[in-house]
Amino acid sequence: MIALFDLDGTLTDPKVGITRSIQYALERLHRPVLEADSLTWMIGPPLIDGFTRLLGGPEDAPEAVRLYRERYSEVGLFENEVYPGIPNLLDRLKGQGIRLLVATSKPHVYARRIVEHFGLLPSFAAVYGSELDNRNADKRDLIRHILDLEGFEPRDAIMIGDREHDAIGARANGLTPIGVTWGYGSREELLKAGVARLVDTPAALEAPIRELIGSTPLRAAGA
The missing domain is CATH 3.40.50.1000 (HAD superfamily/HAD-like)
Structure with missing residues (x-):
């Protein structure tokens, strides 16, 4: 069984850690930083897919994932x-x-x-x-x-x-x-x-x- x-x-x-790390990536990419409650749809699906949708295409998604993990791997995973x-x-x-x-x-x-x-x-x-x-x-x-x-x-x-x-x-x-x-x-x-x-x-x-x-x-x- x-x-x-x-x-x-x-x-x-994981809301706090994930949304704050998404916001960190958006800020580093010089994109509008959205409120946490508008980012919860990204909790669960593959991160690369979420950033592709959030950023309107795949061009910056890999870099967004890298920046997200820059914060998440040290701080966000325990939030x-x-x-x-x-x-x-x-x-x-x-x-x-x-x-x-x-x-x-x-x-x-x-x-x-x-x-x-x-x-x-x-x-x-x-x-x-x-x-x-x-x-x-x-x-x-x-x-x-x-x-x-x-x-x-x-x-x-x-x-x-x-x-x-x-x-x-x-x-x-x-x-x-x-x-x-x-x-x-x-x-x-x-x-x-x-x-x-x-x-x-x-x-x-x-x-x-x-x-x-x-x-x-x-x-x-x-x-």
């Missing part, structure tokens, strides 16, 4: 907090013999530092993320990579996340997705992407995880 967890917007709330109820949930799931993995589009060199910093690392068998050259930033590629390395059957696993990318990546690889509503994706976004369940609190996650692991991938919620 395997449960893959997204990081940003699912295990932790973050664990959602209430997550540590207890992870302890209960691990105690039931469920193998827990982190699956994030964030580079794994940052993701592991975050998970370790906030005391969550003992709950996870492994932390998977993208590479700094953007390999595996797409959740479809990342989950395929995890399947290749871990060797489990897709039907024995679920993917838990707050954005459509988590659900799309899961379904592309035969996993059942659960959407959580305390992050940065809307209920409409998650339902459209095909989540099997929508969950509103960490405490409410345990039951659908236990129900769905090992089941044939179900129809999307509301389908």
Whole structure:
């Protein structure tokens, strides 16, 4: 039994660190610096895609990512907090013999530092993320990579996340997705992407995880 967890917007709330680092990159590029609340749509998707959209094209996106990481790698990754109820949930799931993995589009060199910093690392068998050259930033590629390395059957696993990318990546690889509503994706976004369940609190996650692991991938919620 395997449960893959997204990081940003699912295990932790990274708004402050991510938005301040985006603002830093915009300032260094001499672009208008937007308010934090207007940048939260960039939390979750691959960073290069977000900057390409934000800057109106791909020309300056690689440099924006470099500048973002200049701040994020030293300061921003710790401007973050664990959602209430997550540590207890992870302890209960691990105690039931469920193998827990982190699956994030964030580079794994940052993701592991975050998970370790906030005391969550003992709950996870492994932390998977993208590479700094953007390999595996797409959740479809990342989950395929995890399947290749871990060797489990897709039907024995679920993917838990707050954005459509988590659900799309899961379904592309035969996993059942659960959407959580305390992050940065809307209920409409998650339902459209095909989540099997929508969950509103960490405490409410345990039951659908236990129900769905090992089941044939179900129809999307509301389908």
